Amino acid sequence: MWRYEADEHPKRRHHWEHDYAGFVQVGAKMVGKCPNNLTNEEAEALLTEGIPYYPARWRQDDPQRIYAVKDGVIYRAMPTNPGRSYHGFPELPDRFRELPAKLKRKVMERAEPLGCWNEVSKWLKG
Numbered sequence: 001m002w003r004y005e006a007d008e009h010p011k012r013r014h015h016w017e018h019d020y021a022g023f024v025q026v027g028a029k030m031v032g033k034c035p036n037n038l039t040n041e042e043a044e045a046l047l048t049e050g051i052p053y054y055p056a057r058w059r060q061d062d063p064q065r066i067y068a069v070k071d072g073v074i075y076r077a078m079p080t081n082p083g084r085s086y087h088g089f090p091e092l093p094d095r096f097r098e099l100p101a102k103l104k105r106k107v108m109e110r111a112e113p114l115g116c117w118n119e120v121s122k123w124l125k126g
Contacts, residue, residue: 072119
């Protein structure tokens, strides 16, 4: 349905040398880093399987964000080319906790059949 497209070329802001997701501090901001072995095909599958989020005042046809779960990590995708493509990155646990309860519940329900509910819960606790 949607394509994965990095928001910069070459992709570097959310990419690093490790094969696991994590965060680094850049100035005063924490930046989510995707595993270096996450392929574009896997990223597009996460978008397709993800949970679309339409905030109350959002008037676009396509979601403002898409949330997905992989390997015990929650990812947030944001539009790069609205209506066409998104780029994703690990969601900060603090930001996830601020989301509406219904959305958080849907994301956690997605983790259950993937067998990573415990890992996601642990990750959210930091």
